[in-house]
């Protein structure tokens with residue numbers, strides 16, 4: 001589904017957020033990215049969902065090179081990729097239903113989109129998507145009145161409604177409690193398994209990643225540090241991934257944990 | 272080895288000194304302000320002198336007592352209504368001109384920023400095509416608003432004759448230019464992250480605009496438009512001086528007759544009307560926020 005060769009994104013100030021990345025992700029694969037804060041995960045996802053233009057290197061989505069996509073072809077490619085953003089990126093003043101229905105904007109005409117703002121269409125579908133993430137009662141609530149975790153689930157419902165071939169989930173469960181987090185990640189993997197959608201996530205919860213995904217990629221300083229099956233990921237591998245990272249690195253709560261004398265590293269938090 | 276601590280590297284604190292641009296700009300601003308003080312012949316001693324005070328007082332005292340006879344007050348209903356009508360219709364015309372031009376004049380929607388990063392890369396002709404309506408609408412808006420509404424009124428009075436209609440057109444065009452510019456700045460300032468998320472679903476630019484920009488900008492759009500309506504009431508008074516109807520025309524007639532009592536009544540009426548719109552728009556604003 002994805003192929004990258006030397007993919008690089010440099011931000012002003014010589015910040016090499018993604019630095020010469022080589023990557024291959026097959027159709028229907030389920031991959032989890034892990035890595036310290038600032039490793040370039042979000043930037044990589046914005047490259048993968050055809051928002052940012054790579055500074056160097058090449059990227060193919062579904063066999064087509066992204067640099068050659070423009071106009072209608074670019075929109076069509078984006079339509080097939082559903083992104084769940086780390087910061088949810090919802091429109092705060094809009095009722096939940098419109099934020100969910102926004103998943104359909106890629107297929108709707110402008111007229112239909114406008115009419116739906118006045119009188120929502122496809123309400124059934126929006127309701128079902130919200131049911132899947134457990135907040136059907138919030139259909140007509142105003143989005144900025146929802147809790148952080150509820151907003152995150154609205155963003156997931158939007159991606160469900162978009163019904164893409166590829167789901168990119170950037171920290172999809174960062175603001176929900178651990179039980180719900182596992183539930184949502186399983187929802188995504190179940191959907192991927194049932195429909196053959198490619199699922200690429202990025203998780204700060206390493207345990208959840210190791211337990212749920214058949215392929216784990218460690219990202220650090222914009223480079224792939226390892227690309228392994230979860231069974232092959234050892235404590236040393238993880239220690240190297242998070243070494244010297246600022247305290248906000250692995251996850252909240254990590255600082256409270258005592259140092260592990262064997263690796264002189266704090267153990268990774270359990271979910 | 273204590274790993275999870277910060278490496279002892281001295282990290283320079285970025286942005287702690289104002290950039291060179293900021294310093295040059297501040298210097299130029301200061302110099303310009305000083306030059307303007309001199310060029311505008313600001314003369315505070317004269318302004319606050321006893322003589323200035325007395326002259327002003329004499330001028331104002333001519334207007335007392337204000338004309339409050341029932342016939343005069345009754346007669347005022349028509350011009351007052353006319354002023355409200357001019358300002359309302361004028362603002363409506365301004366909205367019709369300003370909203371579409373404001374959309375075209377929004378750079379983040381037209382050609383710049385992350386919404387276009389991938390789409391326009393390596394396509395200079397496309398970029399130029401996108402830039403043209405943007406540049407054109409900016410030019411048009413700046414023409415509309417840099418010609419004062421009084422001048423527009425003179426033009427339209429010539430074109431359509433005396434009465435409220437040229438007042439409506441003058442306010443519509445001049446304020447259309449102002450609204451369009453401010454709208455585009457409001458659109459420009461919305462949080463871009465929801466826009467990016469909408470675009471990532473494959474939404475067109477119109478989809479991104481209606482679902483992402485308008486909802487975020489809405490309260491500011493309403494608030495500013497209402498403020499402009501209030502300004503339009505005042506402006507329609509000035510426009511009356513050149514024959515564009517309403518209270519303004521009445522003020523001009525009374526002044527020409529040296530009937531300052533009537534002038535004071537008329538100005539009092541204007542103050543009441545502006546205060547009225549202010550109260551009304553406050554309630555409207557509360558509803559949309």
Ligand SMILES: Nc1ncnc2c1ncn2[C@@H]1O[C@H](COP(=O)(O)OP(=O)(O)OP(=O)(O)O)[C@@H](O)[C@H]1O
Nearest residue numbers: 011012015017036037038039040041042043044086
């Ligand atoms: N728009 C931008 N402009 C400049 N620098 C940026 C921009 N976006 C990201 N960066 C920088 O790129 C680097 C990688 O950021 P990115 O958001 O991809 O990290 P991340 O792995 O997602 O981190 P986190 O786990 O905290 O979300 C950081 O150093 C960040 O400061």
Ligand SMILES: [Mg+2]
Nearest residue numbers: 041042043086
């Ligand atoms: Mg991130």
